[in-house]
Amino acid sequence: MTSKRLHDRIEWKQVTNGKNFLHLLVGVGLAVLAMKGFMIPNRFMDGGITGISILLHEVFHINISVLIITLNALFVYLGYRRIGKTFAVQTAIAVVLLSILLVFLPIPKITTDKLLIAIFGGLLIGTGVGLVIRGGGVIDGAEVMAVFTRRRTGFSNSEIILMFNTVIFGIAAFQFGIETAMYSLITYFTATRATNYVVDGIEEFTAMNIISAEDEAIKQLLVNEMGKGITVYEGKRGFLPGSFEVSSDCDIIVTVVTRLEIKQIQDAVLQIDPRAFMFVHSIKEASGGILKEKRHAA
Template identity: 35%
Template sequence: MTKRFKKFYASFSKVIIIMLGATLYSIGLEIFLIPNNIIDGGVVGISIMANHFISVPLGLLTFILNIPFFIIGYKQIGKTFTIATIFSVICYSIGVSILKPIPGITHDILLAAVFGGILVGLGIGLIMRSGGSTDGTEIVAIILDKRIKFSVGEIIMFFNFFILLSAGLIFGWDRAMYSLITYFIVIKVIDIIIEGTDESKAVVIISDKHEEISEAIMARLGRAMTYLYGKGGKEGEYKNVIYVVVSRLEISKLKCIVNGFDEDAFITIGSVETTGKSYRKKAIH
Protein backbone atom coordinates (compact mmCIF):
# COMPACT_ATOMS: atom_id res chain seq x y z
CA MET A 1 0.00 0.00 0.00
CA THR A 2 1.60 3.24 -1.17
CA LYS A 3 1.80 6.36 0.94
CA ARG A 4 -0.49 8.23 -1.45
CA PHE A 5 -3.12 5.48 -1.31
CA LYS A 6 -2.97 5.41 2.50
CA LYS A 7 -3.56 9.15 2.57
CA PHE A 8 -6.49 8.83 0.16
CA TYR A 9 -7.97 5.95 2.17
CA ALA A 10 -7.70 7.93 5.43
CA SER A 11 -9.37 10.97 3.86
CA PHE A 12 -12.09 8.85 2.24
CA SER A 13 -12.77 7.10 5.55
CA LYS A 14 -13.17 10.45 7.31
CA VAL A 15 -15.65 11.61 4.66
CA ILE A 16 -17.76 8.46 5.08
CA ILE A 17 -17.71 8.73 8.89
CA ILE A 18 -18.67 12.42 8.79
CA MET A 19 -21.57 11.57 6.43
CA LEU A 20 -22.69 8.79 8.76
CA GLY A 21 -22.43 11.10 11.77
CA ALA A 22 -24.38 13.83 9.97
CA THR A 23 -27.09 11.30 9.06
CA LEU A 24 -27.49 10.19 12.68
CA TYR A 25 -27.48 13.82 13.81
CA SER A 26 -30.21 14.68 11.27
CA ILE A 27 -32.40 11.75 12.35
CA GLY A 28 -32.03 12.68 16.01
CA LEU A 29 -33.02 16.26 15.29
CA GLU A 30 -35.80 15.89 12.75
CA ILE A 31 -37.42 12.62 13.84
CA PHE A 32 -37.17 12.98 17.63
CA LEU A 33 -36.28 16.44 18.93
CA ILE A 34 -37.81 19.05 16.63
CA PRO A 35 -41.33 17.53 16.40
CA ASN A 36 -41.48 17.70 20.23
CA ASN A 37 -40.03 21.23 20.51
CA ILE A 38 -36.87 19.93 22.17
CA ILE A 39 -33.79 21.81 21.05
CA ASP A 40 -30.10 21.10 20.72
CA GLY A 41 -27.49 23.61 21.80
CA GLY A 42 -25.40 26.00 19.71
CA VAL A 43 -26.32 27.38 16.31
CA VAL A 44 -28.72 24.49 15.67
CA GLY A 45 -30.67 25.43 18.79
CA ILE A 46 -30.79 29.06 17.70
CA SER A 47 -31.95 27.95 14.24
CA ILE A 48 -34.73 25.77 15.69
CA MET A 49 -36.04 28.72 17.73
CA ALA A 50 -35.74 31.12 14.78
CA ASN A 51 -37.52 28.61 12.54
CA HIS A 52 -40.46 28.83 14.95
CA PHE A 53 -41.04 32.43 13.79
CA ILE A 54 -39.79 32.50 10.20
CA SER A 55 -40.47 30.13 7.31
CA VAL A 56 -36.85 29.65 6.17
CA PRO A 57 -36.03 25.90 6.01
CA LEU A 58 -34.08 24.75 9.06
CA GLY A 59 -31.21 23.26 7.03
CA LEU A 60 -30.67 26.45 5.05
CA LEU A 61 -31.02 28.64 8.13
CA THR A 62 -28.48 26.56 10.06
CA PHE A 63 -25.95 26.80 7.24
CA ILE A 64 -26.42 30.58 6.84
CA LEU A 65 -25.98 31.24 10.56
CA ASN A 66 -22.79 29.16 10.58
CA ILE A 67 -21.13 31.06 7.71
CA PRO A 68 -19.57 33.82 9.90
CA PHE A 69 -18.10 31.11 12.15
CA PHE A 70 -16.65 29.29 9.13
CA ILE A 71 -14.81 32.46 8.13
CA ILE A 72 -13.50 33.01 11.66
CA GLY A 73 -12.46 29.38 11.98
CA TYR A 74 -10.61 29.39 8.66
CA LYS A 75 -8.56 32.41 9.71
CA GLN A 76 -7.99 31.52 13.36
CA ILE A 77 -7.91 27.70 13.60
CA GLY A 78 -6.94 26.21 10.27
CA LYS A 79 -8.08 24.96 6.88
CA THR A 80 -8.46 21.22 7.60
CA PHE A 81 -10.67 21.63 10.66
CA THR A 82 -12.81 24.31 8.98
CA ILE A 83 -13.32 22.28 5.80
CA ALA A 84 -14.36 19.22 7.83
CA THR A 85 -16.79 21.39 9.82
CA ILE A 86 -18.28 22.98 6.68
CA PHE A 87 -18.75 19.54 5.14
CA SER A 88 -20.47 18.19 8.26
CA VAL A 89 -22.79 21.21 8.47
CA ILE A 90 -23.69 20.84 4.78
CA CYS A 91 -24.41 17.13 5.27
CA TYR A 92 -26.72 17.51 8.25
CA SER A 93 -28.37 20.61 6.77
CA ILE A 94 -29.28 18.51 3.72
CA GLY A 95 -30.28 15.67 6.04
CA VAL A 96 -32.81 17.68 8.06
CA SER A 97 -34.24 19.10 4.81
CA ILE A 98 -34.77 15.60 3.40
CA LEU A 99 -36.28 14.31 6.65
CA LYS A 100 -38.55 17.34 7.18
CA PRO A 101 -41.68 15.75 5.59
CA ILE A 102 -41.34 12.64 7.79
CA PRO A 103 -43.41 12.92 11.00
CA GLY A 104 -41.82 12.21 14.37
CA ILE A 105 -42.11 8.60 15.45
CA THR A 106 -43.02 9.38 19.08
CA HIS A 107 -44.87 12.08 20.97
CA ASP A 108 -43.65 10.85 24.33
CA ILE A 109 -41.40 13.76 25.26
CA LEU A 110 -39.10 11.75 27.52
CA LEU A 111 -38.54 9.06 24.87
CA ALA A 112 -37.87 11.77 22.29
CA ALA A 113 -35.39 13.52 24.60
CA VAL A 114 -33.51 10.29 25.39
CA PHE A 115 -33.37 8.67 21.95
CA GLY A 116 -32.90 11.99 20.18
CA GLY A 117 -30.02 12.76 22.53
CA ILE A 118 -28.41 9.36 21.88
CA LEU A 119 -28.57 9.77 18.10
CA VAL A 120 -27.35 13.38 18.20
CA GLY A 121 -24.50 12.39 20.52
CA LEU A 122 -23.50 9.50 18.25
CA GLY A 123 -23.52 11.79 15.23
CA ILE A 124 -21.51 14.58 16.84
CA GLY A 125 -19.07 12.08 18.35
CA LEU A 126 -18.35 10.46 14.97
CA ILE A 127 -17.86 13.86 13.34
CA MET A 128 -15.52 15.04 16.10
CA ARG A 129 -13.49 11.81 15.87
CA SER A 130 -13.00 12.60 12.18
CA GLY A 131 -11.54 16.02 12.95
CA GLY A 132 -14.60 18.15 12.34
CA SER A 133 -17.26 19.99 14.29
CA THR A 134 -21.00 20.48 13.98
CA ASP A 135 -21.46 23.98 15.25
CA GLY A 136 -20.06 27.48 14.96
CA THR A 137 -20.13 28.02 18.71
CA GLU A 138 -17.50 25.29 19.08
CA ILE A 139 -15.22 27.28 16.77
CA VAL A 140 -15.73 30.41 18.90
CA ALA A 141 -15.09 28.40 22.06
CA ILE A 142 -11.80 27.04 20.69
CA ILE A 143 -10.65 30.57 19.82
CA LEU A 144 -11.75 32.07 23.15
CA ASP A 145 -10.04 29.23 25.03
CA LYS A 146 -6.71 30.72 23.95
CA ARG A 147 -7.62 34.15 25.33
CA ILE A 148 -9.55 33.50 28.54
CA LYS A 149 -9.12 31.11 31.45
CA PHE A 150 -12.23 29.02 30.77
CA SER A 151 -12.05 25.69 28.93
CA VAL A 152 -13.76 24.93 25.60
CA GLY A 153 -16.39 22.83 27.36
CA GLU A 154 -17.15 25.57 29.89
CA ILE A 155 -17.52 28.19 27.15
CA ILE A 156 -19.89 25.98 25.15
CA MET A 157 -21.90 25.27 28.30
CA PHE A 158 -22.13 29.03 28.92
CA PHE A 159 -23.51 29.59 25.40
CA ASN A 160 -25.97 26.73 25.71
CA PHE A 161 -27.25 27.97 29.08
CA PHE A 162 -28.63 31.10 27.43
CA ILE A 163 -29.92 29.12 24.44
CA LEU A 164 -31.86 26.75 26.72
CA LEU A 165 -33.09 29.73 28.74
CA SER A 166 -34.45 31.24 25.52
CA ALA A 167 -36.07 27.91 24.64
CA GLY A 168 -37.97 28.06 27.93
CA LEU A 169 -39.40 31.45 27.00
CA ILE A 170 -40.43 30.27 23.51
CA PHE A 171 -41.52 26.64 23.92
CA GLY A 172 -42.24 26.49 27.65
CA TRP A 173 -40.13 25.58 30.66
CA ASP A 174 -41.00 21.90 30.50
CA ARG A 175 -39.49 21.73 26.98
CA ALA A 176 -36.42 23.59 28.22
CA MET A 177 -35.95 21.02 30.99
CA TYR A 178 -36.33 18.14 28.53
CA SER A 179 -33.80 19.90 26.31
CA LEU A 180 -31.43 19.96 29.28
CA ILE A 181 -31.86 16.18 29.68
CA THR A 182 -31.05 15.78 25.99
CA TYR A 183 -27.99 18.01 26.36
CA PHE A 184 -26.49 15.89 29.14
CA ILE A 185 -27.20 12.67 27.21
CA VAL A 186 -25.47 14.15 24.15
CA ILE A 187 -22.39 15.07 26.20
CA LYS A 188 -22.15 11.58 27.71
CA VAL A 189 -22.56 9.79 24.38
CA ILE A 190 -19.93 12.04 22.78
CA ASP A 191 -17.50 11.12 25.58
CA ILE A 192 -18.16 7.41 24.98
CA ILE A 193 -17.63 7.71 21.22
CA ILE A 194 -14.42 9.75 21.54
CA GLU A 195 -12.83 8.12 24.59
CA GLY A 196 -14.44 4.66 24.48
CA THR A 197 -16.23 2.69 27.18
CA ASP A 198 -13.11 0.88 28.37
CA GLU A 199 -11.45 3.83 30.08
CA SER A 200 -7.81 3.26 30.96
CA LYS A 201 -6.44 3.99 34.43
CA ALA A 202 -2.79 4.51 35.33
CA VAL A 203 -2.02 3.20 38.81
CA VAL A 204 1.06 4.00 40.90
CA ILE A 205 1.66 1.74 43.92
CA ILE A 206 4.25 2.34 46.64
CA SER A 207 4.73 -0.56 49.02
CA ASP A 208 7.46 -2.57 50.71
CA LYS A 209 5.66 -5.65 49.35
CA HIS A 210 6.20 -4.56 45.76
CA GLU A 211 7.52 -7.93 44.57
CA GLU A 212 4.55 -9.92 45.92
CA ILE A 213 2.09 -7.33 44.65
CA SER A 214 3.57 -7.21 41.14
CA GLU A 215 3.59 -11.01 40.85
CA ALA A 216 -0.05 -11.17 41.94
CA ILE A 217 -1.07 -8.46 39.45
CA MET A 218 0.59 -10.31 36.58
CA ALA A 219 -0.90 -13.65 37.66
CA ARG A 220 -4.46 -12.48 38.35
CA LEU A 221 -4.92 -9.56 35.95
CA GLY A 222 -2.45 -10.50 33.24
CA ARG A 223 -1.05 -6.97 33.18
CA ALA A 224 2.59 -6.12 32.58
CA MET A 225 4.04 -3.33 34.67
CA THR A 226 7.03 -1.08 35.10
CA TYR A 227 9.22 -0.52 38.15
CA LEU A 228 10.08 3.10 38.89
CA TYR A 229 12.92 3.84 41.32
CA GLY A 230 11.85 6.57 43.74
CA LYS A 231 13.27 8.36 46.74
CA GLY A 232 11.11 9.54 49.63
CA GLY A 233 11.19 13.29 50.11
CA LYS A 234 10.97 13.12 53.89
CA GLU A 235 12.81 9.96 54.91
CA GLY A 236 15.15 9.89 51.93
CA GLU A 237 14.64 6.13 51.52
CA TYR A 238 14.76 4.52 48.09
CA LYS A 239 11.74 2.43 47.08
CA ASN A 240 10.56 0.48 44.06
CA VAL A 241 7.38 2.02 42.70
CA ILE A 242 4.95 -0.07 40.63
CA TYR A 243 3.40 1.59 37.58
CA VAL A 244 0.63 -0.34 35.81
CA VAL A 245 -2.21 0.54 33.43
CA VAL A 246 -5.52 -1.28 33.83
CA SER A 247 -9.09 -0.84 32.64
CA ARG A 248 -11.67 0.97 34.75
CA LEU A 249 -13.40 -2.34 35.51
CA GLU A 250 -10.18 -3.82 36.92
CA ILE A 251 -9.59 -1.09 39.52
CA SER A 252 -11.61 -2.77 42.26
CA LYS A 253 -9.83 -6.09 41.78
CA LEU A 254 -6.44 -4.35 41.73
CA LYS A 255 -7.15 -2.65 45.06
CA CYS A 256 -8.11 -6.00 46.57
CA ILE A 257 -4.83 -7.52 45.37
CA VAL A 258 -2.74 -4.69 46.82
CA ASN A 259 -4.61 -4.54 50.13
CA GLY A 260 -4.28 -8.30 50.46
CA PHE A 261 -0.50 -7.87 50.77
CA ASP A 262 -0.23 -4.40 52.27
CA GLU A 263 -3.18 -2.46 53.69
CA ASP A 264 -0.94 0.60 54.14
CA ALA A 265 0.21 0.67 50.51
CA PHE A 266 0.04 4.09 48.87
CA ILE A 267 -2.03 4.03 45.65
CA THR A 268 -2.74 6.80 43.17
CA ILE A 269 -5.10 6.38 40.20
CA GLY A 270 -5.52 8.60 37.16
CA SER A 271 -7.20 8.45 33.76
CA VAL A 272 -4.89 8.06 30.74
CA GLU A 273 -5.12 7.48 27.00
CA THR A 274 -3.32 4.35 25.80
CA THR A 275 -2.09 3.01 22.46
CA GLY A 276 -0.26 -0.15 21.54
CA LYS A 277 -1.12 -3.85 21.56
CA SER A 278 0.42 -4.74 24.92
CA TYR A 279 -2.30 -2.94 26.87
CA ARG A 280 -5.02 -4.97 25.15
CA LYS A 281 -3.91 -8.16 26.88
CA LYS A 282 -6.85 -9.85 28.61
CA ALA A 283 -6.92 -10.63 32.27
CA ILE A 284 -6.10 -14.26 33.03
CA HIS A 285 -8.80 -14.72 35.67
Protein backbone atom coordinates in the same frame (compact mmCIF):
# COMPACT_ATOMS: atom_id res chain seq x y z
CA MET B 1 13.29 20.79 2.57
CA THR B 2 11.24 20.71 5.76
CA SER B 3 7.70 19.43 5.33
CA LYS B 4 4.72 21.52 6.43
CA ARG B 5 3.46 21.07 9.93
CA LEU B 6 0.44 18.80 10.31
CA HIS B 7 -1.64 21.84 11.32
CA ASP B 8 -0.82 23.62 8.03
CA ARG B 9 -1.69 20.94 5.50
CA ILE B 10 -4.69 18.82 4.57
CA GLU B 11 -4.16 15.13 5.18
CA TRP B 12 -6.24 13.77 2.31
CA LYS B 13 -5.60 10.17 3.36
CA GLN B 14 -7.30 10.96 6.64
CA VAL B 15 -10.18 12.79 4.92
CA THR B 16 -10.82 9.95 2.45
CA ASN B 17 -10.27 7.15 4.97
CA GLY B 18 -13.24 4.77 4.73
CA LYS B 19 -13.59 4.31 8.49
CA ASN B 20 -13.56 8.05 9.15
CA PHE B 21 -16.14 8.68 6.42
CA LEU B 22 -18.36 5.89 7.77
CA HIS B 23 -18.23 7.51 11.21
CA LEU B 24 -19.21 10.85 9.65
CA LEU B 25 -22.04 9.34 7.62
CA VAL B 26 -23.58 7.29 10.43
CA GLY B 27 -23.11 10.14 12.92
CA VAL B 28 -24.81 12.66 10.67
CA GLY B 29 -27.62 10.17 9.94
CA LEU B 30 -28.32 9.71 13.66
CA ALA B 31 -28.28 13.49 14.19
CA VAL B 32 -30.82 13.94 11.37
CA LEU B 33 -33.04 11.22 12.87
CA ALA B 34 -32.90 12.97 16.25
CA MET B 35 -33.63 16.41 14.83
CA LYS B 36 -36.43 15.52 12.38
CA GLY B 37 -37.97 12.61 14.27
CA PHE B 38 -37.86 14.04 17.77
CA MET B 39 -36.60 17.57 18.33
CA ILE B 40 -37.68 19.96 15.57
CA PRO B 41 -41.36 18.87 15.36
CA ASN B 42 -41.70 19.24 19.13
CA ARG B 43 -39.66 22.45 19.52
CA PHE B 44 -37.00 20.80 21.65
CA MET B 45 -33.60 22.45 21.89
CA ASP B 46 -30.11 21.06 22.08
CA GLY B 47 -27.10 23.14 23.04
CA GLY B 48 -24.67 24.90 20.73
CA ILE B 49 -25.24 25.85 17.11
CA THR B 50 -27.84 23.10 16.69
CA GLY B 51 -29.92 24.66 19.46
CA ILE B 52 -29.62 28.15 17.97
CA SER B 53 -30.57 26.81 14.53
CA ILE B 54 -33.73 25.13 15.88
CA LEU B 55 -34.59 28.26 17.87
CA LEU B 56 -34.23 30.60 14.86
CA HIS B 57 -36.07 28.12 12.64
CA GLU B 58 -39.06 28.11 15.00
CA VAL B 59 -39.12 31.87 15.62
CA PHE B 60 -38.36 33.22 12.13
CA HIS B 61 -39.26 30.16 10.00
CA ILE B 62 -35.90 30.15 8.25
CA ASN B 63 -34.88 26.90 6.58
CA ILE B 64 -33.00 24.82 9.16
CA SER B 65 -30.37 23.67 6.65
CA VAL B 66 -29.55 27.24 5.65
CA LEU B 67 -29.15 28.16 9.31
CA ILE B 68 -26.86 25.21 10.07
CA ILE B 69 -24.54 25.97 7.13
CA THR B 70 -24.54 29.74 7.77
CA LEU B 71 -23.97 29.59 11.52
CA ASN B 72 -21.30 26.90 11.27
CA ALA B 73 -19.42 28.59 8.41
CA LEU B 74 -17.61 30.98 10.76
CA PHE B 75 -16.58 28.16 13.06
CA VAL B 76 -15.32 26.04 10.17
CA TYR B 77 -13.10 28.99 9.26
CA LEU B 78 -11.92 29.37 12.86
CA GLY B 79 -11.20 25.65 12.98
CA TYR B 80 -9.24 26.03 9.75
CA ARG B 81 -7.10 28.76 11.29
CA ARG B 82 -6.76 27.50 14.87
CA ILE B 83 -7.13 23.71 14.88
CA GLY B 84 -6.06 22.46 11.47
CA LYS B 85 -6.98 22.31 7.81
CA THR B 86 -7.83 18.61 7.89
CA PHE B 87 -10.22 19.18 10.78
CA ALA B 88 -11.87 22.06 8.88
CA VAL B 89 -12.37 19.97 5.74
CA GLN B 90 -13.90 17.07 7.67
CA THR B 91 -16.12 19.46 9.63
CA ALA B 92 -17.27 21.15 6.41
CA ILE B 93 -18.14 17.76 4.90
CA ALA B 94 -20.13 16.78 8.01
CA VAL B 95 -22.02 20.10 8.17
CA VAL B 96 -22.91 20.07 4.46
CA LEU B 97 -23.98 16.43 4.67
CA LEU B 98 -26.16 17.22 7.69
CA SER B 99 -27.83 20.11 5.85
CA ILE B 100 -28.49 18.01 2.73
CA LEU B 101 -29.98 15.11 4.65
CA LEU B 102 -32.21 17.45 6.67
CA VAL B 103 -33.73 18.58 3.36
CA PHE B 104 -33.97 15.33 1.43
CA LEU B 105 -34.29 12.56 4.05
CA PRO B 106 -37.99 12.14 4.90
CA ILE B 107 -38.42 11.28 8.58
CA PRO B 108 -41.84 11.55 10.23
CA LYS B 109 -42.41 12.75 13.77
CA ILE B 110 -41.82 9.65 15.89
CA THR B 111 -43.44 10.64 19.19
CA THR B 112 -44.96 13.55 21.09
CA ASP B 113 -44.13 12.18 24.54
CA LYS B 114 -41.84 14.82 26.04
CA LEU B 115 -39.81 12.46 28.19
CA LEU B 116 -39.19 10.09 25.26
CA ILE B 117 -38.19 13.04 23.10
CA ALA B 118 -35.77 14.32 25.72
CA ILE B 119 -34.13 10.94 26.32
CA PHE B 120 -34.07 9.35 22.86
CA GLY B 121 -33.56 12.62 21.02
CA GLY B 122 -30.58 13.32 23.26
CA LEU B 123 -29.19 9.80 22.91
CA LEU B 124 -29.42 9.87 19.12
CA ILE B 125 -27.96 13.30 18.56
CA GLY B 126 -25.27 12.75 21.22
CA THR B 127 -24.25 9.46 19.64
CA GLY B 128 -24.23 11.12 16.23
CA VAL B 129 -22.04 13.99 17.42
CA GLY B 130 -19.66 11.51 19.06
CA LEU B 131 -19.32 9.45 15.88
CA VAL B 132 -18.59 12.56 13.84
CA ILE B 133 -15.89 13.54 16.33
CA ARG B 134 -14.40 10.05 15.99
CA GLY B 135 -14.44 10.64 12.24
CA GLY B 136 -12.32 13.77 12.67
CA GLY B 137 -14.86 16.60 12.50
CA VAL B 138 -17.77 18.22 14.32
CA ILE B 139 -21.32 19.16 13.35
CA ASP B 140 -21.64 21.92 15.93
CA GLY B 141 -19.36 24.93 16.09
CA ALA B 142 -19.74 25.53 19.84
CA GLU B 143 -16.65 23.44 20.63
CA VAL B 144 -14.61 25.41 18.10
CA MET B 145 -15.89 28.66 19.57
CA ALA B 146 -14.81 27.53 23.04
CA VAL B 147 -11.29 26.74 21.82
CA PHE B 148 -11.07 30.10 20.05
CA THR B 149 -12.34 32.24 22.96
CA ARG B 150 -10.61 30.37 25.79
CA ARG B 151 -7.30 32.20 25.29
CA ARG B 152 -9.01 35.59 25.26
CA THR B 153 -11.31 35.12 28.26
CA GLY B 154 -9.43 32.75 30.57
CA PHE B 155 -12.50 30.53 30.92
CA SER B 156 -12.31 26.79 30.26
CA ASN B 157 -14.04 25.15 27.29
CA SER B 158 -16.75 23.74 29.57
CA GLU B 159 -17.43 27.13 31.17
CA ILE B 160 -17.70 28.87 27.80
CA ILE B 161 -20.08 26.24 26.42
CA LEU B 162 -22.13 26.35 29.63
CA MET B 163 -22.56 30.14 29.37
CA PHE B 164 -23.39 29.83 25.68
CA ASN B 165 -26.06 27.20 26.33
CA THR B 166 -27.50 29.07 29.32
CA VAL B 167 -28.42 31.90 26.96
CA ILE B 168 -29.98 29.45 24.47
CA PHE B 169 -32.12 27.70 27.09
CA GLY B 170 -33.07 31.03 28.66
CA ILE B 171 -34.43 32.25 25.33
CA ALA B 172 -36.15 28.90 24.76
CA ALA B 173 -37.89 29.22 28.14
CA PHE B 174 -39.12 32.69 27.23
CA GLN B 175 -40.23 31.68 23.73
CA PHE B 176 -41.67 28.17 24.20
CA GLY B 177 -42.32 27.96 27.94
CA ILE B 178 -40.36 26.84 30.95
CA GLU B 179 -41.49 23.21 30.68
CA THR B 180 -40.12 22.78 27.14
CA ALA B 181 -36.87 24.44 28.20
CA MET B 182 -36.55 22.09 31.15
CA TYR B 183 -37.09 19.04 28.97
CA SER B 184 -34.57 20.49 26.52
CA LEU B 185 -32.04 20.56 29.33
CA ILE B 186 -32.61 16.81 29.76
CA THR B 187 -32.02 16.41 26.01
CA TYR B 188 -28.78 18.36 26.24
CA PHE B 189 -27.55 16.44 29.28
CA THR B 190 -28.38 13.09 27.67
CA ALA B 191 -26.68 14.15 24.44
CA THR B 192 -23.55 15.25 26.31
CA ARG B 193 -23.26 11.96 28.16
CA ALA B 194 -23.82 9.97 24.97
CA THR B 195 -21.18 12.00 23.13
CA ASN B 196 -18.63 11.48 25.89
CA TYR B 197 -19.32 7.76 25.96
CA VAL B 198 -18.93 7.39 22.19
CA VAL B 199 -15.76 9.49 22.07
CA ASP B 200 -14.09 7.94 25.12
CA GLY B 201 -15.71 4.52 24.77
CA ILE B 202 -15.99 1.80 27.36
CA GLU B 203 -12.19 1.62 27.27
CA GLU B 204 -11.68 5.13 28.60
CA PHE B 205 -8.11 5.22 29.83
CA THR B 206 -7.22 5.75 33.46
CA ALA B 207 -3.85 6.46 35.07
CA MET B 208 -3.31 4.16 38.05
CA ASN B 209 -0.72 5.19 40.65
CA ILE B 210 0.61 2.63 43.11
CA ILE B 211 2.84 3.27 46.16
CA SER B 212 3.98 0.18 48.03
CA ALA B 213 6.88 -1.25 50.01
CA GLU B 214 6.63 -4.27 47.68
CA ASP B 215 7.27 -2.23 44.56
CA GLU B 216 9.51 -4.78 42.83
CA ALA B 217 6.91 -7.55 43.14
CA ILE B 218 4.21 -5.20 41.82
CA LYS B 219 6.37 -4.24 38.84
CA GLN B 220 6.81 -7.93 38.03
CA LEU B 221 3.07 -8.47 38.32
CA LEU B 222 2.12 -5.58 36.05
CA VAL B 223 4.73 -6.13 33.34
CA ASN B 224 5.37 -9.88 33.23
CA GLU B 225 2.02 -11.30 34.32
CA MET B 226 -0.48 -8.68 33.14
CA GLY B 227 1.40 -7.34 30.12
CA LYS B 228 1.07 -3.69 31.13
CA GLY B 229 3.53 -0.90 30.48
CA ILE B 230 4.68 1.06 33.50
CA THR B 231 6.48 4.28 34.35
CA VAL B 232 8.39 4.57 37.62
CA TYR B 233 9.03 7.77 39.58
CA GLU B 234 11.39 8.02 42.51
CA GLY B 235 9.66 9.31 45.62
CA LYS B 236 9.36 9.08 49.38
CA ARG B 237 6.71 7.38 51.46
CA GLY B 238 5.83 8.00 55.08
CA PHE B 239 5.21 11.42 56.66
CA LEU B 240 2.21 10.05 58.58
CA PRO B 241 0.42 11.86 61.44
CA GLY B 242 2.25 11.09 64.68
CA SER B 243 5.40 9.96 62.84
CA PHE B 244 6.03 12.78 60.41
CA GLU B 245 9.80 12.44 60.71
CA VAL B 246 9.71 8.83 59.48
CA SER B 247 10.04 8.36 55.72
CA SER B 248 11.72 6.07 53.23
CA ASP B 249 12.61 6.08 49.56
CA CYS B 250 10.20 4.27 47.26
CA ASP B 251 9.23 3.85 43.63
CA ILE B 252 5.89 5.31 42.52
CA ILE B 253 4.52 3.01 39.84
CA VAL B 254 2.22 4.48 37.18
CA THR B 255 0.38 2.41 34.59
CA VAL B 256 -2.35 3.36 32.13
CA VAL B 257 -5.30 0.96 32.07
CA THR B 258 -8.93 0.88 30.97
CA ARG B 259 -11.58 1.31 33.61
CA LEU B 260 -12.58 -2.34 33.17
CA GLU B 261 -9.12 -3.40 34.39
CA ILE B 262 -8.97 -1.26 37.54
CA LYS B 263 -10.65 -3.70 39.93
CA GLN B 264 -8.60 -6.66 38.65
CA ILE B 265 -5.31 -4.81 39.18
CA GLN B 266 -6.36 -3.46 42.59
CA ASP B 267 -7.18 -6.96 43.83
CA ALA B 268 -3.91 -8.38 42.49
CA VAL B 269 -1.84 -5.60 44.08
CA LEU B 270 -3.57 -5.97 47.46
CA GLN B 271 -2.75 -9.67 47.47
CA ILE B 272 0.93 -8.69 47.30
CA ASP B 273 0.69 -5.78 49.71
CA PRO B 274 -2.57 -5.24 51.64
CA ARG B 275 -1.26 -1.84 52.76
CA ALA B 276 -0.49 -0.57 49.24
CA PHE B 277 -1.75 2.94 48.48
CA MET B 278 -3.44 3.35 45.10
CA PHE B 279 -5.23 6.20 43.39
CA VAL B 280 -6.60 6.61 39.88
CA HIS B 281 -7.53 9.53 37.68
CA SER B 282 -9.08 9.70 34.23
CA ILE B 283 -7.07 10.84 31.25
CA LYS B 284 -8.57 12.11 28.02
CA GLU B 285 -6.29 10.29 25.62
CA ALA B 286 -3.44 7.80 25.57
CA SER B 287 -1.40 6.50 22.65
CA GLY B 288 1.88 4.77 21.87
CA GLY B 289 3.88 2.22 23.83
CA ILE B 290 2.12 -0.95 24.92
CA LEU B 291 -1.29 0.62 24.25
CA LYS B 292 -0.43 1.24 20.62
CA GLU B 293 1.02 -2.21 20.10
CA LYS B 294 -2.08 -3.90 21.52
CA ARG B 295 -4.39 -1.88 19.33
CA HIS B 296 -2.47 -2.74 16.17
CA ALA B 297 -2.43 -6.40 17.14
CA ALA B 298 -6.20 -6.50 17.70
